[in-house]
Amino acid sequence: MNEIKCECGHINPEGTVLCQSCGKPVEGNQHIDGNDEQQLLNMRYDGTARRSQTYNRTVVDKIWNFFSSVKVGVWLIVITVIASGIGTIFPQEMYIPSTVDPATHYRDQFGILGQIYYQLGFHNLYSSWWYMILIAMIGISIVIASIDRFFPLYKVLKKQKPKRHEAFMKKQRVFGTTESSEVDITRFKQNLKNQRFKIFEQDGHILAEKNRFARWGPYVNHIGLIVFLIGALLRFVPAFYIDEFVWVREGETAVVSGTDGQYYIENKDFILETYDENDERFKEAIQKQGGPIPKNFQTDAVIYKRVGEPIPGAEPELEKVKEDSAKMNQPIKFGQFALYQASYQLNEFKEMTFKIHDKDNEDTNYGEFTVDLTDPETEYELDNGYRVEVENYFPEYELNDGEPTSVSKFPKNPAFVFSLYPPGDAQPETSFLGIGANIDASGDNQYKLGLVSFDVRDVTGLTVKKDYTLPIIALGGAIFMIGVIQGMYWNHRRIWLQPKSNGVWIAGHTNKNWFALRREIGKSIEGTHIEEPVDQHEMKS
Template identity: 50%
Template sequence: MEKVKCDCGHVNPYGTYLCESCGKPLLDDNQSLADMRYEGVARRSQTYSKSVVDKVWNFFSSVKVGIWIIVLILLASMLGTIFPQEMYIPAGERASTYYEQEYGVLGKLYYQLGLHTMYSSWWYMLLIASLGISLVICSLDRVVPLHRALKTQRVTRHKGFLSRQKLFSKTEKMEEPEKSIEKAEKVLKEKHYRIFKEDGNILAEKGRFARWGPYVNHVGLIIFLIGAMLRFFPEMYIDEHIWVREGEQVVIRGTDGEYFLRNDEFIVELYDEEDERFRESFERTGGNPVVKTFQTSATLLKRINNEGPIGLGTEFEEIMQYDIRVNDPLTFDGYSLYQVDYKLNELSEFTFTLQRNEDSSEEDLSDIQFTVDLFNPELVYEFENGYRVEIFQYFPNFYINDQKEPDTLNRIPDNPRIIFEVFTPEMNPDTDRGELSLVGVQVNEALNGDNNYRIRMIDVDMNHVTALTVRRDRTLPILIVGGVIFMIGLVQGSYWYHRRIWLQNRDGEIWVAGHTNKNWHGLKKDFETITKNTAIPMPLDQTDDWNLIEEVEGVKGKDDSSTSK
């Protein structure tokens, strides 16, 4: 795999098809037209294949491999949108039960395959990283040799190079070919070509920067992929949800306990049902109220003493008060709080009283009342007269599971059930068994048979709950830079094209050749301008007449069938 030295003296890497300097064909491939896709240079992936590094390089340098990686990413991304990702399921729901309950067998399979957290899974990240590696290797495998070939190209090219160009012709011997070349040079300068001269020959070049458009695209995509992968680091990207009840103060997720939010008031405005302008909207919703707007009047708090756990001694500083509405977030210190959802009249507290059954003694128990916080209930309620009520079991969202046992769907009290155990003053809670009662909304059942005591609900407290999205995106500038670079490369490679025209004086004959990476019609129009102002003829399109190559290079031994194509 030694380097190849051309007759012109230039040393080419092993596997070079056209000399990087003079363009002489170095490999006899019996092709009629020169392969100018990468200037005939040797690419690493096509010349080295022995070591492990070579094999990895060759694998990722393949455009087919890159396309298959993109197809796999698209298919995986489609799978991830069949059902909501875990971050978007209702707050308090357990993913292990939610998908099966909501979507049946397919939902259970979706969860078991790990598709509910697909975009942060190791294999999806591996696909993204593989695409980035493929882009880097594909670009380096092509752009480095291409840049070297264009940089070292000579003005005077080998006749085998010129004759194998798609647009080529030569004149008969002329008395003063130099004057025709000078006129052509003037015409090309007017068309903003860059002129290079050598021994009376010229190379007119225009739009070389367009050749780098695809590689600029790749750079933009690589930066964009890096930004996308950085979104999985909490310091770079946060997208969390918090539910805050009226009057409640909660820590803002992702701020390491530094910032808190207090929901001072939640407001919902509805459209007037009597307004004729909204009659169609009410009809579409079946007569249900149509929300006009909803907002959270909130106070942002900052923890002053950041050391130690949050407790009764924690001090806060009010930073600001703000009305958070849809598309009008509260923004602070790089974070933004967006209004995304709400829930009206959520159960918050139950107030109970203890009563004797009708056939029991008439002891007054009216002073035995207690309130249960449905989100953080106390386990024991003791009273001065010696009575004691304990929460034996609590099911915030009650249901019967597959094992025919009581269970809870989540921690949200949408259907609360509480099993109370009542102890009288004569009982010892450590040794005696109290009376068990199952209590809930319109539910009050004795679990010991005939109980002497009954727990009755006397009051219900409800709250409005607001849902906010906490977002911080430090990757956005990276994504914007990657997108801008990608668009620059797209425009660069789409609206410009690399054109080259060679005019050489060979013993009184003018050899004319032209090449472009696209838009051959535009190059032909430039040749037409030269033809009108000089004695240089319009070059022939050799895809229509291949016999000219055989005539110039003196190819022998081809039958009539090959020369008549």
């Protein structure tokens, strides 16, 4: 049982359901497309031998056939859909605050269900290995199913002959017979041509066909999906994809992470604008919100490129590349990199000015000094002989087991231990100064240090991205759209006409939109004395 010779003389490969040339149902193979139970022929893939249905001997064939099945593909989609849906019940780990421990967060926030959710790993569903394997299996299914179907379908549509077997004609969904000697074939062909059908003839048998290319739509869109998936896969290759983050303080220049020390960014200004509360249009919404609504986040920045061979750590020699602003929706682009406005911190302390006064009288002033919090000096000499020594500095002060410590290097909550040396007298007075704290160490200080003013600045947070996969992903998306439109907005239609001793038989097939096909048949038989065929398909309720 290798190849099947049809009575029309055509040799079909094993597993063929309908003869490639004349469409005659091949005996013994009708169960493959379920034709044995139905009056009409199942026309999907035009009854060609799908490879998956024929060879099933080795393990490789079995795996291949598994993925080739549309049923399996749909099941994979169903499982993915269910899993994806479950993943949205509670927030994913990346959307919970980064300061909390996920292990306790899910239980505290969502109770026992949250804990189960966490323990089953749904809090990180979309990057879990099994979700990735699920998506990958859909990808494999797309590749194999397409290979298995495209080539046989392509061949059969190329090999098809206008002359069809009677059984093929009769079992088409749209079919009709005409008994008349006046059938006007020329008119019929002209009508078809007017509707942009291509006409093929063989011994008086006619095949009119249009939009065959629509049949390739599914395969084109599947190629698009595969290209897309490959693009996504390439993100795991470091050369293709960089995702970093950089914090820059106003007035400072920082190396752009991920660029191997090639690029530097200077933050000239960070701007946060909010909507005017008195804006006629938005008054009500702003009131409801109960706080200002941001209008713009923006970093005015200068990008520099390092000159010469980079030795990380050495003071760089910089050359200005461009001056630009990063806003939401408007990243700064340079080289292969893009900087996105992603985060900010307002009002980090920059400078603090203190004055010396009598402990009991705040109006006295024995001199002022300013501490630059990015680089405090160890000693401040005042003009009138007073001297202040910085004994200790805590940029982000916290009390830890009774010990003052700093939890970071950023001056978010600065605190100092100062020693004040009054003129002449060598005995210093020590005090502790922080935001909202001014403690006299000994209790019998004569002087006091007071905060006069301070200066703050903003910090901007920018994402650094380099992404060579984007063009590939965009290409995949474009191919997918072309394929989907090609397959959905055009329909492959065929009309067969068979001459009979007294009259003709007519049959039609389309892969979708039967009403439109019948309308076209109606138009093409106008004035030809061919009777309108009927739709043999009966809708079961």
